[in-house]
Amino acid sequence: MKRRTRTWLGHGLWLLLSLGFGLRRLMGGRRSLPAAPESVLIVRFDLMGDVVNALSAAVAARARWPRARIVFMGPPAWQPIARRCPAVDEVIPFDGGAVTHWPAVLNPGVWAKAIGVVRAVRARRFDVAVSVYGPIAGAVVALSGARWRVGYRAEAPAWSFDQALPGRRRNGGPHETRLAARLINDADPAWHTVEAGSTSELVADLPQPLVVLHPGAAHGEAKRWPDEHWTTLARELEPKVGALAVIGLADARPTADLLANSAAIHDLTDRTSLDELIGVLARADVVVSTDSGPGHLARALGRRVVMLHGPTDIAIHGPGDPAARALRINLPCGPCYNFDRPAECRFGDVLCMRWLSPERVRDAVLELLR
Secondary structure, three states: OHHHHHHHHHHHHHHHHHHHHHHHHHHHOOOOOOOOOOEEEEEOOOOHHHHHHHHHHHHHHHHHOOOOEEEEEEOHHHHHHHHOOOOOOEEEEOOHHHHHOOOHHHOHHHHHHHHHHHHHHHHHOOOEEEEOOOHHHHHHHHOOOOOEEEEEHHHOOOOOOOEEEOOOOOOOOOOHHHHHHHOOOOOOOOOOOOOOOOOOOOOOOOOOOEEEEEOOOOOOHHHOOOHHHHHHHHHHHHHHOOEEEEOOOHHHHHHHHHHHHHOOOEEOOOOOOHHHHHHHHHHOOEEEEEOOHHHHHHHHOOOEEEEEOOOOOHHHHOOOOOOOEEEOOOOOOOOOOOOOOOOOOOOOOOHHHHOOOHHHHHHHHHHHHO
């Protein structure tokens, strides 16, 4: 019932915005891109990995308009990541996606805050505003008052943008990072977009090579690699590396406990702030991760990554960087992730992850270490 109500509210809001933006287009006429933009707003909401991939748009904007002030709007939780992107001059913290969550979608206070953010953005009078993905980001850009608004046509209400690019996110399509950069120009995407700063004291004294394991998956149980595979991998890597460490939030705790019982491993689970996590990943020689935020963050930091895929498509959701390794088992039912909800297996038996062997992952790690 909650999902159905939220869906109908979303459709109604989409229709109202489309009608309003269409009327504005009729009254305002055609506009043109400023020759030398002085301020650029880039908007991307959602999860950690989404924000990491969107930073490619900021790098592309810096290359195209080197004197412009690049402002990134994203969820407050991921501010430390965006602030560490050399191409970003300023971060506006706002979780636009939260207004669609239940029961916030029915909370007038949440909508009042959103309206306040949009009014503050309009007061800035940006030259260019870019929606990297999604109808909420598209609506923010459309309402931003910017002189030139850019986004993908299929991912926002009609008439949201002055430049509406064809295409959309789909399995087999371009990588998320490439889609973000393409909104600015046709240059290749930037894979290394985040600077680490100092190394975390949690791993500063550990011997190298250091391999960091991330078994968590916040956006769907089907992304998880079996616990027994993680323990086998840790046992086989232990004599071949300087140190092993495991990271993650509370959802990774059961796996971390099993790893600690099977190998000599440094358990950092639920012990790092985001700043500390960045410092840990920056010290790693190889990071092994499910398709999740820390894996993409490690790639953005220039680390070598082995990413484990089941329901998600490597083409669009993989680490992307040619120096990384993305592993999956090809099955007729996959990749099955469809972007609109967490990744779950409709058959209840995630063979795509269970059949991805620890030996194959071990060999990929050792290859990168060599």
